[in-house]
Amino acid sequence: MIQNNYTKREFLKLLGTGSLGIFFMSFYSFDDFFEEDLILLTKKDKNYDNFRKSFNKRIDKYPQYIALCKTEKGVQKAIALATEKKLKIAIRSGGHSFEGFSNIDNGLLIHLGLMNKISWQKDNSIILQPACLLQDIYANILPRKRVIPAGSCGTVGIGGLALGGGYGFFSRKYGLTCDNLLRVKMIDYNGNIIDSTTDSDLLWACKGGGNGNFGVIIEMHFKTYQAPPTFSGYRLKFSNLTKEKFIQLIKLWFKSTENLPREAFSAFVLNGKFLTILFTNYQLNQDKFENYFSELIPLANDYKPMKERNLAAALKNYYGVKEPIYFKNASAGLYKNIKDIENGLEDIFNQVTSTKGIIYQINTLGGKINDIKSTDTAYPHRDINYLSELQAYWDLPSQEAKFVQTFETIQTTIRKLGNIKQYRNYPDINFPDANKSYFMDNLTRLQQLKKKYDPNNIFDYPQVIK
Numbered sequence: 056m057i058q059n060n061y062t063k064r065e066f067l068k069l070l071g072t073g074s075l076g077i078f079f080m081s082f083y084s085f086d087d088f089f090e091e092d093l094i095l096l097t098k099k100d101k102n103y104d105n106f107r108k109s110f111n112k113r114i115d116k117y118p119q120y121i122a123l124c125k126t127e128k129g130v131q132k133a134i135a136l137a138t139e140k141k142l143k144i145a146i147r148s149g150g151h152s153f154e155g156f157s158n159i160d161n162g163l164l165i166h167l168g169l170m171n172k173i174s175w176q177k178d179n180s181i182i183l184q185p186a187c188l189l190q191d192i193y194a195n196i197l198p199r200k201r202v203i204p205a206g207s208c209g210t211v212g213i214g215g216l217a218l219g220g221g222y223g224f225f226s227r228k229y230g231l232t233c234d235n236l237l238r239v240k241m242i243d244y245n246g247n248i249i250d251s252t253t254d255s256d257l258l259w260a261c262k263g264g265g266n267g268n269f270g271v272i273i274e275m276h277f278k279t280y281q282a283p284p285t286f287s288g289y290r291l292k293f294s295n296l297t298k299e300k301f302i303q304l305i306k307l308w309f310k311s312t313e314n315l316p317r318e319a320f321s322a323f324v325l326n327g328k329f330l331t332i333l334f335t336n337y338q339l340n341q342d343k344f345e346n347y348f349s350e351l352i353p354l355a356n357d358y359k360p361m362k363e364r365n366l367a368a369a370l371k372n373y374y375g376v377k378e379p380i381y382f383k384n385a386s387a388g389l390y391k392n393i394k395d396i397e398n399g400l401e402d403i404f405n406q407v408t409s410t411k412g413i414i415y416q417i418n419t420l421g422g423k424i425n426d427i428k429s430t431d432t433a434y435p436h437r438d439i440n441y442l443s444e445l446q447a448y449w450d451l452p453s454q455e456a457k458f459v460q461t462f463e464t465i466q467t468t469i470r471k472l473g474n475i476k477q478y479r480n481y482p483d484i485n486f487p488d489a490n491k492s493y494f495m496d497n498l499t500r501l502q503q504l505k506k507k508y509d510p511n512n513i514f515d516y517p518q519v520i521k
């Protein structure tokens with residue numbers, strides 16, 4: 056099935072109103088404007104800003120051209136233009152990069168926002184164009200009683216998510232999003248289409264190391280799985296934490312998550328002196344599931360089980376905000392167990408609570424993700440059970456400095472404890488030796504592949520593989 060095949064009328068609507076259309080007509084001839092394959096925007100175009108802006112309002116970049124591609128040919132034309140004008144290229148699918156890596160000052164932005172078709176295959180696998188948003192994928196596949204293990208935020212693009220890993224509620228059972236890639240298609244710096252069925256390096260690289268590094272991924276073929284009928288969530292809230300209470304609770308949380316079933320997920324979210332712990336589970340006959348965290352329940356100020364909800368309705372709960380916001384989020388270490396941070400718990404608590412608005416979160420990984428060998432995919436962290444992240448959200452640009460400063464303090468604390476492994480999809484511009492942290496021993500092979508696929512370093516962003 057093909058979704059979102061834009062007609063000229065729909066496209067005009069997408070760009071704004073009829074009067075905006077008239078505005079555009081003054082810059083383009085009708086044929087240019089409705090070019091079948093791509094639309095080129097420059098700073099003069101009224102809509103340039105709409106397509107330029109990222110989900111993270113903190114980061115502003117101004118490309119010389121935005122190539123709004125609609126087809127493979129459009130991507131090839133955009134790359135040819137960049138080559139002719141000697142411009143570097145950044146690539147965007149859903150635009151959710153934490154550090155604005157899907158945009159570029161003075162270069163050419165390949166914007167894939169209109170390439171969002173979903174095509175079902177006879178064997179229940181799906182071929183997705185890169186700008187399919189998670190909420191649209193779920194809306195399409197859940198009614199067919201299928202799932203793919205992907206993230207929870209509805210407006211994240213499958214392109215960036217899968218190319219850097221991709222985890223969520225279903226990952227402990229079915230692996231990372233990238234682990235479920237069967238095939239990819241990429242357009243390289245020369246305009247050549249490379250299909251991973253005849254180039255296995257490409258599939259390896261795109262399983263965790265493909266973000267913006269090698270070329271433009273235009274198609275991703277995924278396995279899907281039978282969806283569970285229901286989904287349960289259990290939320291525990293704790294307030295007015297002291298350092299001692301925090302340490303008691305985090306120890307209990309690590310203990311309660313050690314042996315969770317693969318159908319379960321948990322998050323530990325410290326926001327100032329408030330803590331929220333979430334457990335989810337989609338196993339059937341889960342009467343005894345609460346036993347895993349029975350020691351935490353009596354300590355909570357509030358406990359809300361939401362059992363056996365309709366899956367689609369439950370997932371929508373976690374879609375998050377749709378509109379761009381000011382924020383800084385970053386990976387804050389991948390842990391095997393509590394030992395990786397045990398000696399720094401007091402400092403972490405003091406530093407997180409010193410600046411109102413800083414959130415320290417730890418999510419469960421493990422399960423099926425760790426059944427794969429670390430050299431079998433570009434994503435290397437196959438011995439890891441927990442992913443932690445720092446987050447801060449604000450309303451005014453003037454508030455940024457204090458958050459970024461506290462981030463650095465906490466990141467340094469966590470690093471000094473020996474935690475250098477990081478999740479590529481949660482980048483931090485300030486990581487020392489960032490690519491080593493994301494790819495560990497797989498970095499060398501990725502560097503060789505950069506030479507193979509993009510020898511002139513046309514595809515670029517601040518942490519590109521060199």
Ligand SMILES: Cc1cc2nc3c(=O)[nH]c(=O)nc-3n(C[C@H](O)[C@H](O)[C@H](O)COP(=O)(O)OP(=O)(O)OC[C@H]3O[C@@H](n4cnc5c(N)ncnc54)[C@H](O)[C@@H]3O)c2cc1C
Nearest residue numbers: 148149150151152157206207208212214215216222267272
């Ligand atoms: C609110 C929010 C919630 C999130 N939740 C989760 C979550 O639950 N689980 C999780 O794993 N991650 C999550 N993430 C992180 C997310 O996986 C990354 O930000 C991801 O890179 C976003 O993909 P995108 O296509 O939306 O972003 P983009 O900004 O478009 O792209 C991100 C990176 O991928 C590259 N890229 C994008 N498309 C292509 C392509 N077609 N070919 C080559 N390179 C490409 C870009 O150049 C850029 O470097 C979340 C992020 C946000 C902002």
